[in-house]
Amino acid sequence: MPILLVIVHLLPAAFYLAAWRASGAPGRGADLLLALGLIAHAASLYHEVLGSGWRFGFAPILSATLWIGVIILWLEGLQVKVQALRRVVLPVAAAASMLPLLFPGADISAQAARPLFVPHLIVGTLAYGVLALAALHAMLMTATEKALHGGAGPAPDSAFGRFLEELPPLLVLERILFRFIAVGFVFLTLTAASGVLFSEEVFGRPFVADHKTVFSVIAWAVFGVLLVGRRLRGWRGRTALRLTLAGFALLLLAYVGSRFVLEVVLGRR
Known part of the structure; x- marks a missing residue:
């Protein structure tokens, strides 16, 4: 493997x-390091996808997903205190950025020649990125809610107790969660619409309702119902968290799960 x-x-x-x-130290050093990491991560994604022709698979998708997630996390950090969330996401992003070394994915140069394939791929990756961060955010909120309402709670001087103190209030976390879901839903709508309505331009074949499409549409419906329920009925709390995690699990089954089975379990490219 080349050292570069x-x-x-x-x-x-x-x-x-x-x-x-x-991230816990005073000053803006963590923000600068995070910005450098985002730039370096973008360079690695460019090299991975375009360096030797178009290549894409489950590992580059996960890497790009975490890259988008870290960008949104950095933007959210301009308004609210998200150091605790950053401590969860950054190690995952670090691991994901190295994963394409082991699983570079398949050559998609032929598909990239189609007029709408690349926009569909980019928008789809954006959808995964934003909704992945929403799912991580929902898991943190679930753990926080259980700790705060499940009895005595963690000791204030424990690691988890200090972690909870650094988080914004639950209402702020919930507002951020729905912001992520709304943005992710827009990207997911564009992804599903382009795949269904412009299948010839994207995939070079008529529309086929395969398992990937079915899971994506079901996930889109779950997030849509959640947003409508939030607006009309004020859905929040455990209902919102469960639907968020269920919707993202469906997205994982739609693409990342199928690519993992093909590339890792079955050894196909």
Whole structure:
């Protein structure tokens, strides 16, 4: 494996982990390290997808997903305190940025020649990124709610107790969650619409209701129902968290899960 390729993928991981370690320190050092990590991660994604022709698979998708998620996390950090959430996401992003070294994915140069294939791929990745962060956010909210309402709660001087103190209030976390879901739903709508209505331009074949399409549409419906329920009936709390996690699980089954089975379990490209 070329040493330059290894360095390209190690740099974002190094910056993310450095930002993770500095996230609790005063000053803007963590923000600078995070920005450098995002730039290095973008370079690694460019090299992975375009460096030797178009390549894409479950590992590059996960890497791109976490890259988008970290960008949104950085933007949210401009308004609210998200250091605790950052400590959860950054190690995952560091691992995901190195994963394409082991699983580079399939060559999609032929498909990339189709007029709408690349926009469909980009918008789909954006949908996964935003909704992945929403799912992580929902898991944090679930753990926080259980700790706060499940009895005595963690000791204030424990690691988890300090972690809870750094989180914004639950109402703020919930507002951020629905912001992520709304943005992700827009991207997911564009992805589903382009795949269903412009299948010839995207995939080079008539529309086929395969398992990937079915799971994507069901996930889209779950997030749509959640947003409508939030607006009309004020859905929040455990209902919102469960539907968020269920919707993202369906997205994983729609693409990432199928690619993992093909590339890792069955050894296909």
